[in-house]
């Protein structure tokens with residue numbers, strides 16, 4: 001288990017991480033979310049020991065993280081830190097050696113992952129000759145070459161197309177099943193919803209929402225009601241609790257600020273003819289994120 005307890009970090013007068021605590025169990029996939037500058041990268045750098053914390057404790061299975069745990073940790077940084085003059089093979093060998101791996105083990109793992117990520121043809125090419133997305137896949141390989149127990153990925157999906165996003169998700173799910181703790185950041189909530197079970201949203205270095213994604217969505221009182229049939233926006237103008245009404249090509253989506261307003265919407269709809277759909281849905285993570293972050297900044 002990874003335990004982050006009451007960790008803080010300032011850069012001169014900027015408080016980047018403010019008394020942050022969270023836990024991630026073995027095999028869990030945890031999303032650390034937040035707007036630009038919320039403190040995600042600073043948190044990651046403290047976890048892997050690249051940055052000294054001012055206060056608090058970070059432990060992996062009860063042991064304070066230090067350089068003796070390097071071979072158990074994988075870290076993919078946000079600023080893509082590849083040495084572009086090196087070949088893919090040289091770059092991965094470099095990281096594998098830093099993790100204490102033997103040459104033949106690195107070679108075996110490298111061939112396996114190049115094949116899994118469909119970039120075997122680039123093994124002996126210089127990194128500068130690769131596209132951004134393929135460079136990113138190489139960087140991902142450097143972070144998993146040692147099959148880490150703790151894998152930290154800062155914005156791992158940024159330059160990837162949808163096919164490669166699902167490939168990465170498939171691989172991360174395999175690591176999770178094998179017991180690896182996976183922590184990642186992303187600004188793309190649809191990617192987070194794809195595979196993340198637990199998350200925390202940071203604002204100004206503090207966690208403002210944390211927990212199980214399904215529970216967060218279920219307990220969030222704002223809901224979207226999807227209605228199909230002979231109904232128009234103005235039918236709802238008289239009722240309370242409505243935040244927005246959107247008309248799409250085949251339905252109306254009424255967003256209510258609290259689930260207690262479902263009945264008032266239903267009362268309007270049931271008086272109409274030809275209603276073929278009335279479905280109450282939890283909001284998307286994107287909506288929750290925007291609403292929470294918006295409330296804090298207001």
Ligand code: ATP
Nearest residue numbers: 011014016034035036037038039040041042043078
């Ligand atoms: P992003 O989503 O944009 O990558 P983030 O959530 O990762 O942002 P951090 O990079 O951790 O945020 O930055 C948190 C705060 O600390 C910001 O206000 C940032 O300007 C500041 N900061 C980060 N690194 C440094 C540094 N080396 N020196 C001074 N201030 C820094």
